[in-house]
Amino acid sequence: MGNFIITQILGMQWLNQIIGDLIKLIFGDQFSLSAWGGSLQFFIFDFIKIGILLCFLIFLVSYIQSYFPPERTKKILSRYHGIGANTLGALMGTITPFCSCSSIPLFIGFTRAGLSAGVTFSFLISSPLVDLGAFVLLTSIFGIKVALAYVIVGLVLAVIGGTIIEKTGLGKHVEAFVLDGENVDLDFIKLTQKERLSYAKEQMLFTYKKVVLYILIGVGIGAIIHNAIPQSFIETVLGSDNGFSVLFAVFAGAPMYADIFGAIPVAEALYLKHAGLGTILAFMMAVTTISIPSFIMLKKVVKTKLLVSFGAIVIIGIIMIGYLFNFIETLFI
Amino acid sequence: MMNIKALGGCCARSTQNFFNIQEAVKKLNLDVEVEQVSDTNEIMNYGVMATPGMVINGKAVSSGRMLSVEDAIALIQRHQG
Numbered sequence: 001m002g003n004f005i006i007t008q009i010l011g012m013q014w015l016n017q018i019i020g021d022l023i024k025l026i027f028g029d030q031f032s033l034s035a036w037g038g039s040l041q042f043f044i045f046d047f048i049k050i051g052i053l054l055c056f057l058i059f060l061v062s063y064i065q066s067y068f069p070p071e072r073t074k075k076i077l078s079r080y081h082g083i084g085a086n087t088l089g090a091l092m093g094t095i096t097p098f099c100s101c102s103s104i105p106l107f108i109g110f111t112r113a114g115l116s117a118g119v120t121f122s123f124l125i126s127s128p129l130v131d132l133g134a135f136v137l138l139t140s141i142f143g144i145k146v147a148l149a150y151v152i153v154g155l156v157l158a159v160i161g162g163t164i165i166e167k168t169g170l171g172k173h174v175e176a177f178v179l180d181g182e183n184v185d186l187d188f189i190k191l192t193q194k195e196r197l198s199y200a201k202e203q204m205l206f207t208y209k210k211v212v213l214y215i216l217i218g219v220g221i222g223a224i225i226h227n228a229i230p231q232s233f234i235e236t237v238l239g240s241d242n243g244f245s246v247l248f249a250v251f252a253g254a255p256m257y258a259d260i261f262g263a264i265p266v267a268e269a270l271y272l273k274h275a276g277l278g279t280i281l282a283f284m285m286a287v288t289t290i291s292i293p294s295f296i297m298l299k300k301v302v303k304t305k306l307l308v309s310f311g312a313i314v315i316i317g318i319i320m321i322g323y324l325f326n327f328i329e330t331l332f333i
Numbered sequence: 334m335m336n337i338k339a340l341g342g343c344c345a346r347s348t349q350n351f352f353n354i355q356e357a358v359k360k361l362n363l364d365v366e367v368e369q370v371s372d373t374n375e376i377m378n379y380g381v382m383a384t385p386g387m388v389i390n391g392k393a394v395s396s397g398r399m400l401s402v403e404d405a406i407a408l409i410q411r412h413q414g
Contacts, residue, residue: 105377199398
């Protein structure tokens with residue numbers, strides 16, 4: 001039963017079957033069995049599947065999010081201290097809508113409210129890295145174990161990263177104007193059910209429009225990897241036996257700026273070609289967490305020393321996660 | 334005299350929010366100039382941490398939501414008195 005949900009409902013294997021049959025019907029047996037036929041099938045299937053899951057999930061997640069606007073998150077977090085607060089910060093990050101444009105007011109608001117640097121950075125790391133939508137999508141492609149592993153190590157990275165920044169005192173290197181202002185609490189704006197649904201719908205359309213290009217590119221790259229690049233090549237370069245595969249994946253992924261939904265199809269194709277599991281997780285994490293636009297934004301509120309340390313901590317963390325998972329994977333095979 | 338501000342200037346969504354609020358004011362036949370605020374510090378002073386937002390008579394009434402014309406009309410009517 002659980003398997004049926006994963007392969008048919010979340011994985012939509014029935015749709016894959018239909019698309020395969022249609023390609024065969026239109027282009028004939030020979031093309032549909034060729035590498036390009038396979039690529040085309042991967043492209044169409046993944047694009048539709050990710051689109052459907054994405055819209056459904058964004059709607060659902062946005063509805064939940066409407067109960068946790070950042071102004072409320074700030075108030076909740078200000079009641080907690082220590083490692084528990086960091087953990088809660090990381091968890092709240094998973095349900096808060098994130099775009100690099102909103103990170104500045106969040107950062108200023110949290111800091112002025114007296115939240116510790118640890119909480120703020122735990123939140124900043126987990127927000128783009130882990131979300132409910134990504135969890136369900138990962139489940140549909142890699143199965144529940146890998147999806148859970150991704151979420152858990154993502155949260156652990158956020159908590160530890162935030163803690164290091166706080167304990168080493170790096171967290172105080174923020175620009176003066178950030179601290180130079182009053183904390184203003186917003187009276188909680190209560191929304192009606194109708195407003196929540198309209199928010200969820202607007203959020204869904206907006207997000208889909210925003211990420212559709214990334215999905216197209218991601219699925220396109222995935223389709224090429226899927227069939228045009230030989231498995232032996234992927235295994236040699238990105239397989240878990242290659243000691244450099246994780247480093248390679250992280251430094252290739254870090255400068256890329258894509259949503260998690262664009263990174264997933266690439267990861268999927270690499271996985272099918274036997275790239276190491278840790279290598280793939282590291283790649284996805286590097287693409288989503290570290291990007292040039294979000295660093296340019298953060299540069300406005302933190303000093304270079306903190307920004308560089310933040311980047312270094314996250315990169316080292318991701319590399320360690322990659323090697324750990326490649327190691328675990330080899331133990332089981 | 335009512336005072337309405339549309340918060341946010343950094344993305345297309347905030348600008349759309351601003352236009353929708355202007356449209357709402359027009360539909361309600363109000364003689365009000367809607368002001369767009371893009372300065373982060375000023376936005377934060379209303380307690381708003383996510384744009385787009387809306388302020389009526391100095392009080393934040395919406396945050397993190399792009400308002401449709403109907404949404405904006407409803408909010409203005411609710412806070413008119």
